Amino acid sequence: MDRSGDRIRFNVGGEVFETTATTIANAGRESMLGALLDETWNPSQHRSHEYFLDRNPACFAVLLDLLRTGELHVPPHVPERLLFREALFYGLLDHVRAARWGPFDGNRLRLATSVSGRAPGDGTAVRAGPDGGYSVAHGGLVHVYDWMLEEHRPITLDYQQVNDIGYIDSDSIVLTARERLGKCDGGMGVFSASTGELRHRFRVVHDKKVKSFTAGALSFSSDCKIFASCKGRFNEYGIGVWDENSGNQVDFFYEQPGCSFGDADKLQWLDGCNCLMVATLFPRTDNCFIGLLDFREKSVVWSWSDAGTAASLDDKRVLHAIAMEDNQSICVVNQYDDLGFIDLRSNAGGVRWSSRSKLMNRKVPNEESCYPKLAVHDGQLFSSMNDSISVFCGPDFALTSTLRRSYGGSICDFSIGGDRLFVLHNEENIVDVWETPPSPIV
Template sequence: MGIQKDRVRFNVGGRIFETSSTTLANAGRNSFFGAIFDENWTLQSDHSDEYFIDRNPDCFAVILDLLRTGELYIPANIPEKLLYREALFYGLLDHVRSAKWGQFDGNRLQLSESITGQAPGDGTAIRAGPDGGCCVAHGSMVHVYDWMLEEHAPITLDYQRVNDVGWIDSENIVISVCERLGRGDGGMGLFSSSTGELRDKFQVSHENQVKSFTAGALSFSSDYKIFSSCKGRSNEYGIGVWDQVTGKQIDFFYEPPGWSLGDADKLQWLHGSNCLLVATLFPRKDNCYISLLDFRDKKMVWSWSDSGAPITVDEKRVRDAIAMEENSSICVVNEFEDLGFMDLRSTAGSIRWSSRSRLMKGNNNMPDEPCYPKVALHEGQLFSSMNDCISVFCGPEWVLTSRLRHRRSSGGSICDFSIGGDRLFALHSEENVFDIWETRPPPII
């Protein structure tokens, strides 16, 4: 089924453009241009030889050139925001984004820019959105940025401290907050990322009664479930599960004796095994707990704890953890940025530590701040933050391959980072500054 070679003429704001159906087919079926062709990419017979579009002709020229070459060149006389608005009209924002930066590669990331938040002081968390934007939790507020890094209306939580935040999709954000003493108003809410409007509240019910609770760490599954660690005033400690669509609570995993699920720092949904990783880490607790929960059978299928056994100081101070399903292992990091690995196929739960990450330390002049390492896994690469740097590890032995550091940053150590939408966002601890790292697109020959 070939694409017809008919020439197509457009009158855009009084300027004439001529191109081919082959070029327009690069826009895709769901674009503005897809509507003027039939299923065989033949021009619809009921249209005239010239199509009039009452839009900006300068931006149309840039967009047409993008469809022809795959490259994005924005002349100095065209504001980027204007071009993005026009690309949105034609249904080509994804094409513009793909041309603006290449496929994510931690070893080729370059610093794009740094943004200073509205409020000074420590940020709580940063979360990358699915379309290249991000949100920053700061005290009782969440600041939301779209992929053009324009800030939307901030989300204010009425003086309730934000515990965690996460993107359901590019239009919706879930925020977990602490309950204010005696108010019974803690929990979670679903908010519009563009307007900050509260769209839904998530409640915990037990024996047909709504319970007051504090929501903590969040995670999301591919079948539209929301998971949150919960702690309440009537022993309803554990992990709650809600339906993203209806907002109704659909399950609750109560805390087993001897474990600390209610204060979990980290939740991660494992798509392959349909289990939830739950981690309670130092310094929230003196002892660390990591487990995998299977909600179908209401049981733990794997667990590890450093309590009740001879341990080293390094092992006791596990700061973050992430499951790596393809490797059947869990990676943890300690306060020295040593990486540790636990085999999920073994019930022993011992940690194999690696100190390779110490070979290229960050700025040794960084102040002694309570800023703990984080780990993330993205497209087969492992990332770990320490001081003002993020280390990148690759290969079956997780060899250190590169370091990301903003050498002129005055924001202090990195307190959190997040990867999504082909960008890495790093939040600094002191001045609520975050950096944006992007992969430059490869040259087209």
């Protein structure tokens, strides 16, 4: 039955609201409110077009106005945490997030808030979650925050060093570490983001035997595969592949002669060429190696190394790398914050260096510098440089904006996800949260 023009009444905690099916349809079919329009769901109530909900009426009024106008206006007497809880009940969290900040754009980012560190010692990595939350690693401890920036129970690895963090979804986090992860052989496992409990450990099986291994860098493919660099007890190096859903090992690529990716510290899956970029970079090794692995052919189909190049290694040590499929190139950065570009279409490939990044760079007084990092998001290139993030856009990746705050020290890591940019500063483990403001009301 088509009820798109019908009026619907809600009695929420004793307060009556009247709206239309068209407004409720804006909630989406996957939401609890949207399900009310489905004739197969509780059909006996369709006859009255009136629903009783034993929930908070003040929050319902805010959410109903959001569905009507697309704008979020929270009265002073409504606590945000209460509103978020009610939005979760109705299945409207995505609507609230979309109204609070707009689609990610590096040139329009604004500092939304900062979160001080919760652990002694330096943070080593920050990773954005798919829902706008994030996690921070401090040695063998991982602090997890949801999109409301509320901290969950931390994940502890019994004093083992966390090597990398990755999100399967908003409540499932993959961690890599040394051999005994959570008192289990094998350095990789899935943990609950909400409880910190170990859900599953990953195994490496060779010749029908389970092998102990240390896991390092992580990457994920669009067809639910997890990739991790692995090191065995006898310095065997390789890339393991597991299925996200089952956790079963589905492939393993052992290092080949002449392929010196070793204990790789950067992995990136490339959907376009169905290959995995593997990079071993300074200071992990003096001779940097970047290669593309094709698991169908079980071979390295493209590679680059700075070993034996004419340029001085002291001048051109590669500290980080990111593949940019749209431009068929790999961007690298050295200790002087020079950006370099390697053409993926050429096996000869030298690096085309550029010093444009220095135009907006500055040293942080009395502060130890951190190694620069790179990221690509929606065609924009991001590079951390001491205490700032530079944004490069366009076909020639011209510098278009710089993100900087007044305190926090050098940037040791940053991550983009859930339409947010998270920046981890070296001093006091401060995490800055950058968001794109919503579009202005016309």
